[in-house]
């Protein structure tokens with residue numbers, strides 16, 4: 419799928435532009451400057467051939483890095499609606515499928531590390547996150563003379579381990595490191611392909627610190643800027659390539675193919691609505707595509723399904739393959755709301771306080787849909803214990819004063835061990 423507009427601003431050279439030989443304007447270039455060349459001498463494995471045909475005249479670290487980045491950026495692909503509808507998936511694998519690009523990637527990362535962490539702050543350990551961090555972490559470690567240590571999902575590493583939890587698409591997950599993987603005071607860089615919400619990287623950073631390591635920083639191939647994952651990290655963050663920068667381009671005029679004079683990356687849907695949580699769902703209210711969209715079609719045109727996704731950043735974000743609410747015609751279907759806040763964190767307290775949180779989430783989602791709680795037609799309340807009915811009801815009736823139709827059932831279990839969940843169906847604002 420070529421010829422799709424891209425979303426990043428015009429200060430960035432577009433993907434694949436034939437004239438794009440100048441240095442990237444990416445802020446990520448900053449740590450490496452001509453006045454601060456890499457402290458280590460290039461070794462034979464960083465020769466032109468190994469680097470995929472870089473010029474034989476040794477360029478300065480920063481200009482070489484800029485050129486490598488342009489080549490790498492062109493190779494990226496995006497797949498809309500993978501692994502589920504509404505997700506714009508960044509595919510880094512074409513880089514590894516081409517040995518020159520693969521070499522370029524490792525060289526680019528090496529340039530960053532050697533120029534940013536000179537003598538005295540050279541990393542002792544590169545920590546890679548399962549599983550895509552394993553694709554390049556070991557090669558980078560070899561290049562910079564560090565050891566490689568994996569962070570793995572729970573239950574994969576033998577012997578004593580340290581464990582850290584983090585939130586991902588289907589609830590909580592756990593990362594582990596072997597307890598003896600890092601010795602106290604060792605300097606560590608954490609690497610991974612993508613930082614999205616930052617949960618995985620933050621958990622890895624915590625593990626490094628638990629083991630006594632000194633966290634020098636994080637290095638990613640790509641960042642989904644709008645998710646602000648880097649705010650979860652307390653060490654410097656470097657991102658090599660440009661990822662999705664915005665959750666939606668709704669406010670901007672649709673660009674035409676003619677606005678671009680170059681081939682764009684295969685499968686690029688950069689101007690499309692883009693993901694927002696761990697699996698990066700569309701952040702705003704977006705139409706659900708029912709077929710593979712063309713660039714202009716997916717750029718904010720009404721889709722033939724007529725369904726609209728609703729998202730509120732004031733309610734608990736989706737924690738799986740669902741949307742907070744879907745508007746279909748004049749009806750809004752709100753997914754079951756559990757007592758978790760806008761960061762997805764479970765609220766503590768009584769069943770009454772938890773019911774209050776469920777109701778507040780419903781209010782926020784309905785508001786995002788342009789309607790409100792007084793237009794709720796039907797509620798379904800799920801309790802894990804009917805003994806909590808009265809306490810739930812006392813809070814519920816304050817919110818649903820107009821007494822919509824309701825069912826209340828006791829269920830064996832609810833997600834994340836919560837005692838109450840409430841879903842509802844409402845009339846849309848314009849109904």
Ligand SMILES: O=P(O)(O)OC[C@H]1O[C@H](OP(=O)(O)OP(=O)(O)O)[C@H](O)[C@@H]1O
Pocket residue numbers: 547548549550551586610611612613614615616617618619647695696697
């Ligand atoms: O910043 P976050 O929101 O935590 O998301 C980023 C993580 O998500 C992806 O991994 P995934 O869990 O899909 O596993 P994989 O690498 O095994 O595919 C990606 O490779 C990062 O590790």
Ligand SMILES: Nc1ncnc2[nH]cnc12
Pocket residue numbers: 505506507508509612614693696697698
């Ligand atoms: N949009 C995305 N593409 C690839 N990997 C991801 N991990 C989290 N979000 C992702």
